[in-house]
Amino acid sequence: MTTLTGVPATGDVAGGPPPANRDAGGRRRNRWFAQVGWRHVVGVLGVLFSLFPIVFVLSAALNPLGTLSSTELVPTDGVSFGNFGELFGRTAFGRWFLNSLLIAGVASFTSVFLSSLAAYAFSRMRFRGRRVGLLSLLLIQMFPQFLAIVAIFLIFGTITDLWPSIGFNTPWGLLLLYLGGALGVNTWLMKGFFDTLPRELDESATMDGATHAQVFFRIMLPLVAPILAVTGLLAFIGTINEFLMANVFLTGTDSKTLAVGMYGMLQGNERNNNFGIFAVATLLTAIPTVLVFQFLQRYIVSGLTAGAVKG
């Protein structure tokens, strides 16, 4: 992060003389503003911009009336936690929450694993069709999966007839669908990272008798932990927020994910009345993302320091 020691002299970008004059109280303040103060102004403005919708959500969550029309930026009619109870009482929120966690957790973990396998092959092995494979991955990635939603709908109609347990209205069907997009998104990113690891590492391991699987699991994977953490986090956030596919897929109340269920809360006539419980749901939904971020941050930091020790 920022280094506060050892640079004050050189950090003075404008390079003027030190402000030591007697009559320079005002001027010094001006100089302080030109060099540091405006940065705080920008920072505060940025924070205000970032925070005010979140404050609004917080205020709506605590609003005892629970309607959109009565919600102000700062709660004026007192504070109540009634919306929390109502959320769990009136909707299947707990169920949606578990569904989302299950789908996003399994999908992000598996997709990171699958694409790291592929990235290892693309980075370390030379085989026929490698170049074609890489290019077609890039191309397929650009075709947004949900443009094919009509075809997917028809295909899964057949699957539901044959195997109802992985068809519509099940988390597993949606999971399979998400895994279809796994390879396209992350493989290039990871391959780039694998390429930066020195080949001597796995070559010496191979010389010592390690199999290709041992090289991958014991040597490569630990070294790319930071990028695994980053892509895992991105995949998790992306899956939690995925709406369109899930909306087509999950229609039963119990099988919905957070995005589908919460979208339904604000539909139709209930839109104004449900705003309070919707705000509560929004805040609760942010929790897993923040937790995953905190959890993975450890790996990101440790990965960076490992790199530093190596020099």
Added chain:
Amino acid sequence: MSTKLSGPGSVRRNPGRGPAGSGLPRTARNARHHAPITATGLAVKVVLLGLVAGIAIWAAFPLVEAEKWAGLALLAVTTAGLCYLYLTRRHIPAKYLVPGTLFLIAFQIVPVLYTASTAFTNFGDGHRGSKDDAIVAIQTASVKQVPGSAEYALSVATAGDPATGPLIFLVTDPRTGAVSAGDGEGLRQLDAADVTVAPGGKVTAADGYTVLNFGQASARSQEITDLVVPTAGGALRSSGLSRAYEGKAIRAYDAGCDCVKDNETGKTWSADEATGSFVAADGERLAQGWKVNVGLSNFTRVLTDENISGPFLGTLLWNFAFALGSTGGTFILGMFIALALHSPRMRGTNLYRVLLILPYAMPSFAMLLVWRDMFNTDFGLINNLFGLSIDWFGHDWSARFAVILVQLWLGYPYMFLVATGALQAIPRELTEATSVDGASPWQSFRAVTLPLLLVALSPLLISSFAYNFNNFNAIYLTTEGAPFPADNPTNGATDLLITYTYRLAFGAQGAEFGFAAAISLFIFTIVAVVSAVSFRSTRKQEEVYS
């Protein structure tokens, strides 16, 4: 992505990297035969392959039952292939590539190819099935009560839940007293021992069926009216909730003239194989048609049909503006704040950072909906806060401004994060050197910091552009494409191509899957070309700066 696709040196150095046994000469073949087999490796292999075989067997039963032999063959070949691949010592790269590729093929490539193939058909509402299906549908839909048609006592029943289960007609023939059950497939007679018939012929109970009471039946009266049971001489329809009649099909297909003839009016609609519908001499088209290949007409329609090409071009321009505005706006704002906080004399930067990136942690779909309601005209926060009464989503430009503002809020924390990271990676000596040489802060930013930032971030910017180009949620969860011009309810001012496509494919106007697929291919081409060009130019840039 600056990595070389195939370094010629490395290709020659490593032809198929097999695991090498220690102390042996490193020729691939020798190495393979002496690679050690670890116990864990073997155990994992056996367990996983057993799992695959188990899943295959589980999946096979329904296929056998449905007599889908092609699917079964595919399943068998895939399973056998997987077993071979992981039991053999050869094909090492494939071992790593196949798991992801299987999913990719099944759930991405197949749907994409399927979509591409529908782009050349008229697949959609009224053009779903084959010509025979269309003829059956036309004939049964034209069933009318004619003088002398038989009347039956009717009970409505279902085999499932009274509120949702598929409906069954239980009818009693007035002449023979025989009871039959009928659904969309046809009539079949029931055993007299299984049913209880009230005087007057109405069935009150039947084994295996739940007879709907009056309340349940009237709740589903529309479905009951729509149910047509085909019979030998025509079809059976309900008349009220307790009577049914066997009517005659007014319209019949005549194979001789390949046309549909109306027996009452004598009007004929002849089959038009080019459009997949029955057309009368005066140009009237029957609603039921069938699926045919229409060649490139879906693609040319985008360019030639006045009603489509005008809005399409406008949407395309706005789509580019939206993607550029979202990407550029978030980048500029994020970079500006990152620059502002990037100073050794700044205190409290960590606190600023944590607060600034909070929007990134919030679920974006929910925040989009919150923003939609903050722009509400009557009681939205924005209007309340500034004392305005603007109908934000009611005017073209205010709606466009609003959606870009929302994207800015959602996207800039990420750009701020990556820009901070990239700034910290730029050696301080470089900017110090420029200031020693007398450059102003602006000059040093223009000449040193910005180019280095762009090199580091341009792949991210490109993928952000590609993502925003198809940012469905950003529009669908906020404006839903509004405002719409009065004369065109399918294409609004904030519509992106993707939301426009979605409305075409699933909208209330009737589904046009074929046309939607054609537009999908357009979008794909545009995104692919833009990305390819920009990737190429960034590679050039890297050669200049690195």
